[in-house]
Amino acid sequence: MSYTKLTREQLAARVAKDIPEGAYVNLGIGLPTMVANHFAAGFEVFLQSENGLLGMGPAPSKGDEDYDLINAGKQPVTLLPGGSFFHSADSFAMMRAGHLDIAVLGAFQVAANGDLANWHTGSKDDIPAVGGAMDLAVGAKQTWVMMEHLTKSGESKLVSRCSYPITGVNCVSRIYTDLAVIDVTPDGFRLVEAVAGLSCDALSALSNIAILE
Amino acid sequence: MISKISPSVSAALADVPHGATIMVGGFGGAGMPNELIDGLLEQGASDLTIVANNAGNAEFGLAALLKAGRVRKVICSFPRQVDSYVFDALYRAGKIDLELVPQGNLAERIRAAGAGIGxxxxxxxxxxxxxxxxxxxxxxxxxxxxxxxxxxPIHADVALIKAERGDRWGNLTYRMTARNFGPVMAMAAKTTIASVHELCELGEISPEHVITPGIFVQRVVKIARAVTVASGVKAS
Structure with a gap:
């Protein structure tokens, strides 16, 4: 049977569907940022940005950019009525102490025990940069990963052990990919749902690791 | 009468010694005290350790200081940027030390220094x-x-931060996400130098709205908004 991968927009919409109203959420740089475009009008979710704002709104219209009001990716954003500003130590206290309900992060690899690798390839020539990745991974009540299932060369990003330097130990609870939604359980990866036409066995084979049904 | 207002950037920075550890506020361009960094470049102190979230962009501000060979070590969370080529080249050539710190640990280590936590x-x-x-x-x-x-904790000799409004007692407010590391760096340094866009009379900043109380600030210097690179005004 054939199957079709989710587009990036479809994947973002799928993640958005699982975020409950009233949640305090940090969306990581890159793919996770797109989740913000998929909440229904009037649906209230509190978006936090590590550089010190809560109640982040959409991008400003052209000409209204204010470079004192940016997100973690250094792009201009807006603040919703009711939003607030705070300093970096308070911002990371929100993560570290679990005030933040959900962090949605990109990943290079996720291991079956929930280890996350998303900050450094470990290559000698690669300039290491971590930003808030480790704080978010460990601090939020739930850490979700949103990523393409396979690398560009077709290797699985679901692994038994991360080969890249890890960001956090046993911190990922759920993974959303363009092929499936997968929980990280004490028994390893467990399938929640896969795209139509893709069986759990086929997904396991493709992932080169056991995914429980 | 007590006044912490410095007449100029060069006066505010005159006594920064060689080998100093210097905190620099800002996240990306927001809250980056570019004029103070330019002043430090002109002032000449070298063998510096810089504590900041990033390690400079293009060839201005922090990157210019790095390019001039004045920085021995950078303690930061995210040196890699699309235009961080000055840092990247120094790092690859082994000409600069990097202590990479997760951003929240960086903020809290700075806060710990400012709060007397061991x-x-x-x-x-x-x-x-x-x-x-x-x-x-x-x-x-x-x-x-x-x-x-x-x-x-991470202590510093000097903190260079960008605030929005300040008065002669050193009370400060910030503008939007330009606040970021400013308040904790102000607490952690022996000498905190704040640039402000607006000098206020005492009492003009509502005491309810003071973000950094003057006890954490030693010098305030006014920078006209028009000459600020990351001024927080609309993109030109």
């Missing part, structure tokens, strides 16, 4: 390469069944 245990970084100092694993401890890493 160290703290955090779960962030446990089990990773960043739970090492100079290649040696940092002390860890199990607390209530979870593993924590002992992190130490």
């Amino acid at each position: 160290g703290f245990f955090t779960q962030v970084g446990f089990g990773t390469e960043l739970a090492k100092a100079n290649g040696v694993a940092k002390e860890t401890r199990e607390i209530n069944g979870e593993m924590y890493v002992l992190e130490s």
Whole structure:
């Protein structure tokens, strides 16, 4: 049977569907940022940005950019009525102490025990940069990963052990990919749902690791 | 009459010594005290350790200081940027030391210094390469069944921060996300130098709205908004 991968927009919409109203959420740089475009009008979710704002709104219209009001990716954003500003130590206290309900992060690899690798390839020539990745991974009540299932060369990003330097130990609870939604359980990866036409066995084979049904 | 207002950037920076540890506020362009960094470049202090979130963009501000060979070490969370080529080249050539710190640990280590805390245990970084100092694993401890890493405070000789409004007692407010590291860096440095866009009379800043109380600030220098690179005004 054939199957079709989710587009990036479809994947973002799928993640958005699982975020409950009233949640305090940090969306990581890159793919996770797109989740913000998929909440229904009037649906209230509190978006936090590590550089010190809560109640982040959409991008400003052209000409209204204010470079004192940016997100973690250094792009201009807006603040919703009711939003607030705070300093970096308070911002990371929100993560570290679990005030933040959900962090949605990109990943290079996720291991079956929930280890996350998303900050450094470990290559000698690669300039290491971590930003808030480790704080978010460990601090939020739930850490979700949103990523393409396979690398560009077709290797699985679901692994038994991360080969890249890890960001956090046993911190990922759920993974959303363009092929499936997968929980990280004490028994390893467990399938929640896969795209139509893709069986759990086929997904396991493709992932080169056991995914429980 | 007490006045912490400096007549100029050069006067505010005159006594920064060689070898100083200098905190620099800002996240990306927001809150980056570019004029103070330019002043430091002109002032001439070298062999500096810079504590900041990023390590400079293009060839202005922090990157210019790096390019001039004045910085020995950078303590930061995110040196890699699309235009961080000055840092990248120095790092690859082994001409600059990097202490990479997760951003929240960086903020809290700075806050700890400012709050007189001798160290703290955090779960962030446990089990990773960043739970090492100079290649040696940092002390860890199990607390209530979870593993924590002992992190130490980061003190500085000087903090350069960008605020929005200030008065002669050193009370400060910030503008939007330009606040970021400013308040904690102000607390952690022996001498905090704040640039402001607006000088206020005492009492003009509502005491309810003061973000950094003047006790944490030693010098205030006014920078006209028009000449500010990251001024927070609309993009031109």
